[in-house]
Amino acid sequence: MATDMQRLVGTSEDDDEEDMEMDVKEEDDDEEDDMEKHIATPPLVGVDGLIGSSSNNNRFHHPQIHEQASTPGGGARRSRPLEEKERTKLRERHRRAITARILAGLRRHGNYNLRVRADINDVIAALAREAGWVVLPDGTTFPSRSQGSKPISGTSAAVTPPSSQMVPQQASLTSLKVIASGYRSPVDYNASRMKGVYAPNSSPYDSSSRGQSQIPSALGDGGEPLDTQALIGGSVESVEAKQIVDVPSKFPECDFAGTPYIPVYVMLPLGIINVKSELVDPDGLLKQLRILKSINVDGVTVDCWWGVVEAHAPQEYNWNGYRRLFQMVHELKFKLQVVMSFHECGGNVGDDVCIPLPHWVAEIGRSNPDIFFTDREGRRNPECLSWGIDKERVLRGRTAIEVYFDYMRSFRAEFNEYFEDGLISMIGVGLGPCGELRYPSNPVKNGWRYPGIGEFQCYDQYLLKNLRKAAEARGQAFWARGPDNVGSYNSQPQETGFFCDGGDYDGYFGRFFLKWYSQVLIDHGDRVLALAKLAFDGTCIAAKLSGIYWWYRTASHAAELTAGFYNPSNRDGYAAIAAMLKKHGAALNFTCPQLHVPDQQENFSSALADPDGLAWQVLNAAWDYGIPVTSENFLPCHNRVGYNKMLDGAKPLNDPDGRHFLSFTYLRLNSILMERQHLLEFERFLKRMHGEAVCDLQQ
Numbered sequence: 001m002a003t004d005m006q007r008l009v010g011t012s013e014d015d016d017e018e019d020m021e022m023d024v025k026e027e028d029d030d031e032e033d034d035m036e037k038h039i040a041t042p043p044l045v046g047v048d049g050l051i052g053s054s055s056n057n058n059r060f061h062h063p064q065i066h067e068q069a070s071t072p073g074g075g076a077r078r079s080r081p082l083e084e085k086e087r088t089k090l091r092e093r094h095r096r097a098i099t100a101r102i103l104a105g106l107r108r109h110g111n112y113n114l115r116v117r118a119d120i121n122d123v124i125a126a127l128a129r130e131a132g133w134v135v136l137p138d139g140t141t142f143p144s145r146s147q148g149s150k151p152i153s154g155t156s157a158a159v160t161p162p163s164s165q166m167v168p169q170q171a172s173l174t175s176l177k178v179i180a181s182g183y184r185s186p187v188d189y190n191a192s193r194m195k196g197v198y199a200p201n202s203s204p205y206d207s208s209s210r211g212q213s214q215i216p217s218a219l220g221d222g223g224e225p226l227d228t229q230a231l232i233g234g235s236v237e238s239v240e241a242k243q244i245v246d247v248p249s250k251f252p253e254c255d256f257a258g259t260p261y262i263p264v265y266v267m268l269p270l271g272i273i274n275v276k277s278e279l280v281d282p283d284g285l286l287k288q289l290r291i292l293k294s295i296n297v298d299g300v301t302v303d304c305w306w307g308v309v310e311a312h313a314p315q316e317y318n319w320n321g322y323r324r325l326f327q328m329v330h331e332l333k334f335k336l337q338v339v340m341s342f343h344e345c346g347g348n349v350g351d352d353v354c355i356p357l358p359h360w361v362a363e364i365g366r367s368n369p370d371i372f373f374t375d376r377e378g379r380r381n382p383e384c385l386s387w388g389i390d391k392e393r394v395l396r397g398r399t400a401i402e403v404y405f406d407y408m409r410s411f412r413a414e415f416n417e418y419f420e421d422g423l424i425s426m427i428g429v430g431l432g433p434c435g436e437l438r439y440p441s442n443p444v445k446n447g448w449r450y451p452g453i454g455e456f457q458c459y460d461q462y463l464l465k466n467l468r469k470a471a472e473a474r475g476q477a478f479w480a481r482g483p484d485n486v487g488s489y490n491s492q493p494q495e496t497g498f499f500c501d502g503g504d505y506d507g508y509f510g511r512f513f514l515k516w517y518s519q520v521l522i523d524h525g526d527r528v529l530a531l532a533k534l535a536f537d538g539t540c541i542a543a544k545l546s547g548i549y550w551w552y553r554t555a556s557h558a559a560e561l562t563a564g565f566y567n568p569s570n571r572d573g574y575a576a577i578a579a580m581l582k583k584h585g586a587a588l589n590f591t592c593p594q595l596h597v598p599d600q601q602e603n604f605s606s607a608l609a610d611p612d613g614l615a616w617q618v619l620n621a622a623w624d625y626g627i628p629v630t631s632e633n634f635l636p637c638h639n640r641v642g643y644n645k646m647l648d649g650a651k652p653l654n655d656p657d658g659r660h661f662l663s664f665t666y667l668r669l670n671s672i673l674m675e676r677q678h679l680l681e682f683e684r685f686l687k688r689m690h691g692e693a694v695c696d697l698q699q
Contacts, residue, residue: 099123109494253644257693259651260660263298263425264689265337267632267668270303270345271353273321277308282324288674289332295683296690299335299425301665303435306342306407307355314360314396314403317410326415330423337665339428340408340532341435343384357382361395368394370460373440376482378459381440383433387524388462401527408535419539426540426630426663428589429532436546437525437577439517441562442489451550451607452490453499454562456482458517470516479509486562493551499558505568506556518566518573522580529584542630543581547592547615553608567617574621587628587662590618615649623659632665638678643685650689664689 099120106123125135135141274280289300302325309317329336346354356362365371365382371389372380389400398406408429418424433440441454448454458467459482468480483504485497493499504510525543532541548560555569567573581588592615622629633646650661672678687694 095120109492253697254647254653255693255697256647256651256653256688256691259653259691260658261691262650262661262689263335263663264686265299265301265335265663265665266292266297266673267301267665268325269352269669270355272302273305273308273325275308275311275355277311277318277321279321279324282328285325286328288669289328289334291674291679292669293332293334295679296686297334298663299337300329300669301337301339301428303339303341303345304411305345305355306340306430307344307357310407311358312360314398315406315410317407317414319411319414323414326418326423330418334423335425336418336423337426337428337663338411338424339435340404340411340430342404342407342430343433343435344382357384361385364395370462371395372460373457374460375446375455375457376459376484376486379446381433381443381446381457383440383443384430386460386462387432387520388460388464388466390524390527392462401531404528405531405535408532412535419536424539426542426587427532427536428542428544429528429586431525431528431543434544434546436544437521438546438548438563438565439521441564442559446489448489451492451559451609453487453493453496453551453558455489456486456517456562458482458520463520466520467513467516471512474512476509476512479512483510483513493554493556493558496558499554499556499561501555503556505558505561506570514561514566517561518564518576521564522576525577526580526583529581529586533584533586540587540628541584542587542589544589544591545577545618547590547611547618547634549592549611549614550607550609552610552614572617572621574618575624578621578625578627581622581627582625587630588618588622589630589632590615590622591632591634592618623657628662630663630665631661633667636667636672638672638681640681640684643681643688647685647688 096119099118102120102123103118106126121139125139125141128135128141133141133143268285269280272280272285279285292300302322304322309319309322311318326336344354344356346356357365361371362382365380369380371385371394372382373384373386374380385400387400389395391399391401393399395403408427412419415424428435431437433443439457441457442448442452458464464480467482468477471477471480483498485504486499487496493503494501496503498504498510505514529541529543546563548563548565551557551559557565557567557569557573560567560573565573565577578588592611619629631649633642637643637646646664650664652659666682673682684694684696
């Protein structure tokens with residue numbers, strides 16, 4: 001067993017164990033003193049004449065009657081037999097050996113800064129501080145006034161354990177009964193890097209994010225503990241000797257009446273236009289669109305798939321299905337947002353159809369697979385084209401940039417009348433996988449699973465040639481390679497030499513490579529958006545940015561680095577992207593799950609994730625540059641708690657500058673949304689997005 005533990009956490013804990021065992025005798029003496037004080041209480045004599053302990057703890061009770069000696073302070077002191085002392089020492093050594101291994105594991109894998117001679121009390125205190133609680137030197141623990149509670153599994157409650165026994169309790173999400181734990185504020189964590197930025201307080205119905213709850217503190221103004229049951233207003237029941245508060249499911253809601261009008265668009269189904277460029281089920285779609293119109297939805301959003309329109313031959317475009325769709329939208333007097341989708345559909349979250357890249361592109365890829373992103377092991381990703389061919393004429397005599405521009409220019413010519421009359425209000429420009437400006441660093445098809453750090457995607461011949469030129473220009477030709485100590489798709493930062501604390505990511509080569517890797521991403525966005533601005537002159541264009549929020553609370557931000565966002569804890573990686581968007585007058589379409597949907601099942605704490613911290617860093621970068629921000633929900637949502645969270649993100653009520661989203665896209669139109677109860681809830685959400693009064697607010 002000990003060998004297995006050493007293999008798990010390494011050998012560094014052996015030194016800790018040796019240091020800690022040096023204190024065994026000292027602690028044994030302390031323990032003896034405590035035991036003697038305990039035994040000094042008046043004995044209870046039973047009918048058989050034996051002494052019984054008044055404590056429930058039988059561990060130190062011995063059936064024999066030992067001689068008692070008087071002490072200077074009065075009372076009795078008993079002498080323990082040598083065998084019992086030895087057993088106590090063995091137990092203590094065993095306990096401290098386990099503690100040593102826990103400490104070593106926390107230092108190595110959890111980033112905990114624990115002193116060398118720490119004990120289990122230090123471990124508990126460190127865990128409590130990590131959860132956002134205040135721990136005083138005497139052990140008194142209470143929630144911070146400036147921080148709320150971060151509940152487990154998206155619920156909020158309080159627990160009062162009996163005496164000193166604290167047993168974890170896993171509770172049901174539906175009953176809203178869990179053990180409350182504080183959580184460090186994401187903005188506080190990034191204070192050194194984000195001084196002066198705005199971060200709104202979370203609402204009372206935010207049951208998942210690390211925001212401030214309605215219970216300001218567990219202590220009153222005078223320092224006395226307050227009755228948490230009275231504060232919450234819920235009932236308390238006992239479950240296995242633990243008191244758990246049942247929190248009411250209805251929370252007070254903010255009144256958004258009179259707030260700015262935010263248009264709400266509904267994303268149409270992915271396969272609304274099939275691979276033959278035909279409109280699927282036009283009668284059923286018309287019926288659904290009329291229902292959306294009746295509840296005052298502002299417009300719809302649709303993907304224009306490259307793999308559908310230019311499927312069979314270069315520069316042969318088939319817009320028939322989209323023309324029929326746009327006519328229907330025009331007749332209903334909807335607004336329209338269109339996404340130029342240059343990636344394949346299928347295999348990602350929410351994908352229910354498969355639309356590959358054009359057939360002629362796939363043919364080129366079979367003979368020249370380097371047109372696709374490639375990882376260190378040589379695995380290709382045909383989801384989108386590598387940015388290494390942006391200026392390479394490998395697509396039947398055209399570069400990738402020229403292919404994108406010809407496609408956008410054809411769309412503008414085909415539907416020019418809809419631009420002229422204002423039907424098309426925004427064009428989303430696809431810039432990478434899922435249409436997002438990022439590398440495909442975490443492909444599920446290559447075995448990635450959350451919360452893996454992903455892998456760098458720069459090993460096609462074209463990007464390697466670009467890297468070689470950059471290394472030579474830097475005067476370090478031997479840097480023309482990717483790092484070799486970065487782990488694999490599902491590694492964790494501390495398991496790698498590159499991403500661990502103090503790792504190579506912050507060395508000379510690491511900084512050079514990451515700067516080059518992220519600059520390739522920015523340059524790609526710069527080139528494509530420049531041509532999009534030219535093709536769609538006079539119409540707002542937008543670029544989509546995904547929220548890579550896991551491992552955000554580590555020094556390296558490993559998952560962001562592999563995705564192309566050079567955003568470690570000592571560098572702001574999103575300011576350069578915001579500056580690039582500002583250059584082209586483009587809006588930012590930012591999607592991060594915790595900003596919109598609170599009912600997340602991912603274990604954020606195990607991945608040191610911080611969706612809120614990431615969201616507000618990106619949004620503040622955009623707003624600092626005066627860039628309009630749009631957004632969409634990450635996962636399906638049909639409940640009021642989720643809608644309230646979306647409203648909080650779209651309209652931060654305590655922002656002194658009154659900033660808010662330019663528009664919001666709801667994903668997506670389907671039969672579930674059309675059900676009466678869901679439609680009524682969605683209509684209520686629309687009214688509040690539009691700044692209208694809602695009469696049934698919960699107060």
